[in-house]
Amino acid sequence: MDKVLRLARANDVVIFSKSSCCLCYAVNILFQEIGVHASVNEIDNDPDGREMEKCLMRMGCSSVPAVFIGGTLIGSTNEVMSLHLKGQLIPKLKAYEQKATS
Amino acid sequence: MSYPSTQFAIPRQMGIYEPFRQVGVWRETFSGGNSSNIGASTIVEVDSNLENKIGFGSHESMEPSGNDQESHRSADKVQRRLEQNREAARKSRMRKKAYVQQLETSRLKLAQLELELDRTRKQVAYGGSSFGGNHMGYNGIVDSGITTFELEYGHWVEEQHRQNIELRNALQEHATEIELQILVEGGLNHYATLFRMKADAAKADIFYLLSGIWRTSVERYFHWIGGFRPSELLNIVESQLEPLNDPQRLDFHNLKQSSQQAEDALSQGMDKLQQTLSKTLEADQILIGETYGSQMGAAIEKFEALENFVSQADHLRQQTLQQMCRILTIHQAARSLLALGEYFQRLRALSSLWTARPREPSAESYAS
Numbered sequence: 001m002d003k004v005l006r007l008a009r010a011n012d013v014v015i016f017s018k019s020s021c022c023l024c025y026a027v028n029i030l031f032q033e034i035g036v037h038a039s040v041n042e043i044d045n046d047p048d049g050r051e052m053e054k055c056l057m058r059m060g061c062s063s064v065p066a067v068f069i070g071g072t073l074i075g076s077t078n079e080v081m082s083l084h085l086k087g088q089l090i091p092k093l094k095a096y097e098q099k100a101t102s
Numbered sequence: 103m104s105y106p107s108t109q110f111a112i113p114r115q116m117g118i119y120e121p122f123r124q125v126g127v128w129r130e131t132f133s134g135g136n137s138s139n140i141g142a143s144t145i146v147e148v149d150s151n152l153e154n155k156i157g158f159g160s161h162e163s164m165e166p167s168g169n170d171q172e173s174h175r176s177a178d179k180v181q182r183r184l185e186q187n188r189e190a191a192r193k194s195r196m197r198k199k200a201y202v203q204q205l206e207t208s209r210l211k212l213a214q215l216e217l218e219l220d221r222t223r224k225q226v227a228y229g230g231s232s233f234g235g236n237h238m239g240y241n242g243i244v245d246s247g248i249t250t251f252e253l254e255y256g257h258w259v260e261e262q263h264r265q266n267i268e269l270r271n272a273l274q275e276h277a278t279e280i281e282l283q284i285l286v287e288g289g290l291n292h293y294a295t296l297f298r299m300k301a302d303a304a305k306a307d308i309f310y311l312l313s314g315i316w317r318t319s320v321e322r323y324f325h326w327i328g329g330f331r332p333s334e335l336l337n338i339v340e341s342q343l344e345p346l347n348d349p350q351r352l353d354f355h356n357l358k359q360s361s362q363q364a365e366d367a368l369s370q371g372m373d374k375l376q377q378t379l380s381k382t383l384e385a386d387q388i389l390i391g392e393t394y395g396s397q398m399g400a401a402i403e404k405f406e407a408l409e410n411f412v413s414q415a416d417h418l419r420q421q422t423l424q425q426m427c428r429i430l431t432i433h434q435a436a437r438s439l440l441a442l443g444e445y446f447q448r449l450r451a452l453s454s455l456w457t458a459r460p461r462e463p464s465a466e467s468y469a470s
Contacts, residue, residue: 022378023410026371033363077414084360085421087353 003048004055009071012096013038016056016066019045023077024065030080036093038067070096213458247306254299255316258292259450265289266443269436282436286427289439293423297416300328308408318453321446327372327415330446332361332422338445339426339438353429361422368418372411379404 008014013031017024019042031038043049043056043064056066059073067074069092074080083089269285277285304311314322314329324330336358346354382401427435 020378022371022375022407023414025374026367026411026414029370030363030367033366077410078417081364081414081418082421084364085357085418085425087356087360089360 001051001055001058004052004059005071007041008068008073011039012036012070013093014068015040016043016052016068017064018042021064027065027067027077027080030084034084034090034093069093210454210458214454217457245306245310247302248310251299251303251306252316255296258296258299262292262443263447265292266440266447269440269443273433273436273440279432282432286432286435286439289443290423290427294420297420300416301413304328304409304412308405308412311412312408318450319456320449320453324449326365327368328412329415329419331365332418333358333365335419335422335442336361336426339441342437342441343430343434350429354426357422357425357429361418364418368411368414375404375407375411 004016007016013036015024015028015031015038017028017040024040028038028040043052046052056064059066061073061076063076065076065080067076067080074083074092080089083092265285265288269289272281272285300311303316310316311328314325317325321330324334336354340354343354379401382397382404426438430438
């Protein structure tokens with residue numbers, strides 16, 4: 001649990017994924033398209049991977065990708081896509097940027 | 103003089119009285135719910151028609167006599183009969199029109215079925231999968247989930263056409279905002295139903311859904327991950343929407359951009375999946391017997407990812423529709439849904455025309 005939270009806060013945008021997961025890849029591409037660099041943690045290549053997966057599920061994210069912005073869990077692909085179409089994804093990113101610099 | 107109902111039937115069987123036969127034919131065409139209603143009124147109207155044409159005047163004999171009263175009543179009766187005739191003639195014209203329309207629809211359907219039959223025959227003859235990976239497969243077993251989907255999708259399309267007509271009428275007749283709101287919500291719910299149906303079909307056979315074989319050929323040309331492109335929706339609708347006020351214009355532009363970005367991301371993800379699947383099946387990975395099994399297993403696991411992609415694509419479609427309606431006024435939203443509905447209807451009609459086009463019979467290709 002600690003590891004997940006620690007990694008989640010390590011960067012502005014953090015994606016927990018699996019190396020074989022192409023949806024995770026797609027979400028990463030989306031962030032790139034809007035000019036954001038997301039840091040990707042592949043839990044299947046992590047020795048604590050299974051624990052991390054359980055932790056993410058307990059936090060409410062049942063599948064990868066699990067996306068964190070500013071240390072807060074946003075959700076999986078569905079949530080990210082919905083936010084983006086509502087025009088709320090970029091403001092969320094900007095809001096965290098401003099908080100970080102203040 | 104009595105008019106037993108059987109008297110109506112007899113001339114039809116004998117084929118003597120033209121008007122009876124014509125109406126009888128049209129009535130029989132509408133077998134199903136409608137016919138009983140049409141039939142009942144038909145009998146009444148044609149009955150009075152019959153009076154005029156064949157000249158049975160015995161109805162009058164039931165009225166009390168008295169010259170003045172009689173001439174008044176006769177005049178009234180004449181009026182009434184003329185009125186009934188007009189009514190009958192009008193209804194007759196409407197029925198004829200509906201009949202002709204139904205004929206034309208059937209003709210197109212027949213052409214479609216012939217094409218389908220042709221395709222199936224070829225598939226059986228050559229034993230391989232035809233274009234699009236038809237669900238019938240090699241052993242002829244049809245997945246019931248797919249059969250259900252095809253049936254339900256047929257109904258879905260019919261309902262869509264009905265909703266288009268309703269929207270068009272409402273807009274032309276300047277319906278109230280509340281009425282339009284109901285229609286817009288109905289439209290959005292209808293799309294939601296489609297996505298639910300597709301989710302079930304994806305579980306039954308993801309390749310069937312991906313192939314787009316369940317749509318018409320022209321729709322398939324525009325296919326993207328199991329359905330229409332979300333960004334295409336916005337393009338179709340844009341021209342309908344002028345004038346947009348400034349906040350709307352910006353929101354619309356942003357929505358276009360985000361849906362395009364989301365689409366690109368999913369497209370690239372799909373490409374990656376294709377590459378991954380291909381890699382999983384590469385020959386040099388077959389080392390020993392049991393590896394073959396695990397290789398196949400790994401490949402099949404990837405199919406679940408396909409389901410997820412189609413699900414995401416449908417989610418994107420639904421979100422695009424909803425956000426679009428949120429940005430627009432009710433009136434604009436109604437016009438947009440109508441524009442979309444009619445656009446897809448036109449694609450389907452185009453496919454039907456294409457299917458029904460005159461072609462050289464295949465026997466000629468063997469002539470030389």
